[in-house]
Amino acid sequence: MEGRYINPNAQVDPSARIGTGVVIEDDVLIGSNVEIGHNVVIHSGVRIGSNSKVGSNTVLGKRPSASAISATTTADKELPPLVIGENVTIGALCVIYRGAVLKQCVFVGDLVSIREDVTIGDMSVIGRGVTVENKVTIGKKVKIETEAYITALSSIGDYCFIAPEVTFTNDNFLGRTEERKKHFGGPTLLRGARIGGNATLLPGVQIGEDALVAAGSVVTRDVPAGVIVAGVPAKLLRPVPTEQLLRNQSFYEG
Template identity: 75%
Template sequence: MERWVSAEATINPTARLGFGVVVEEDVEIGAGAEIGHHVVIRSGVRIGPGCRIGDQTVLGKRPASAANSAVTQEAPELPPLVLGEGCIVGAGCVLYRGATLGPKVFVGDLVTLREDVTVGDLTILGRGVTVENKVTIGRKVKVETEAYITALSIVGDYCFIAPEVTFTNDNFLGRTEERRKHFGGPTLRRGARIGGNATLLPGVEIGEDALVAAGSVVTRDVPPGVVVAGVPARILRPVPTEQLLEHQVFYDR
């Protein structure tokens, strides 16, 4: 099959669709958008002008809940998946219905982005990043290769998350019904930075402009503007003045 496009989809005449594309009903594709080969676009997707979608990506997937899932719930209706103007989505990605991406978000190959997720403009999600449901990510954030952002997390503007970083949200590790009352992922305040292979325990808050060194395990809140390192992570020193967010050329007040 060359492609299948629902008569109930709205596609701008200047958009380009690759070979084997499937477009279901209630889809909108804006001017100048480019859809790669064998892309599947489920119902309830809004693709803004100038977006580019890589080969074999799935847009608008609906969540499915396992019988014992603590966070995911079957939802008969979710709002549309929205891709702002100029977004780039790589090959082999899965973006769920109910997520919203601001303008010029970059999504690398093999990224999974769940429902009830918001990503701010100009944010970068590197190759293989997983963002679970009920997550908020700010603008001009960089999340690098294979990082894992667990459900119920918050990442503020200008944060940096290095490769293989792991967020967690369950202090009970799947045991007891009590755990369902206490779920919550980490919160990163504006400009916080997390080094490679660090692990953040449930509910910890990383203060504005704080830095977590590579390989650390963060078990308690980190104050603003300090460097922490170790297992468990402890305060080492203040972040150098020249590294503070307010002194960076990309920071727009």
């Protein structure tokens, strides 16, 4: 295998297709019919399920590091393997950390960063340039669009939709005082919540089931289920139309 390095202790199915310049360290498992692009680095402790694809110049299984003043670091603990399920697609120039779990049929666009202690449910889509920080849970059939920022300690339920350039936040003290470390927490989106483009969610807010946050809004308090909020700060506008409710969509499985 000229032009690449595969550690003798790595277990790579013979059907895998591997590009040039690839580095595969020890303690790596690669299933059948996996496609690995050029110049990919796969660190030790990575599991890739069958029929998955990894784009060129991507790094899998990176270990976290942090500055001395980081408040949500996990750099000092041993992390479990990075687990990539079956039929997962990962784009080019992505960095996905050790300790993340991508379940079946997840799609990850180019230039995505996914940190440690992140779980992404079946058939979810992580769009181009999205950043998912550590300690985040994302449900099934979620769509997060281009360059959204999902801060650490956030939770996103099944069937949620997050438009481009949405920003999650988790620190009401903006980096000042030790007191802030007692109150860290990102937003929580319950099942079917939708967030419009360029909206900002303040730390700890909960967006109820089937609620909709209009584009450009700043959410400073919890949003009830099934309503639309808009503005800066976001205020109640009206109920979500019946035909838009999750239970009335053909893709909803209950």
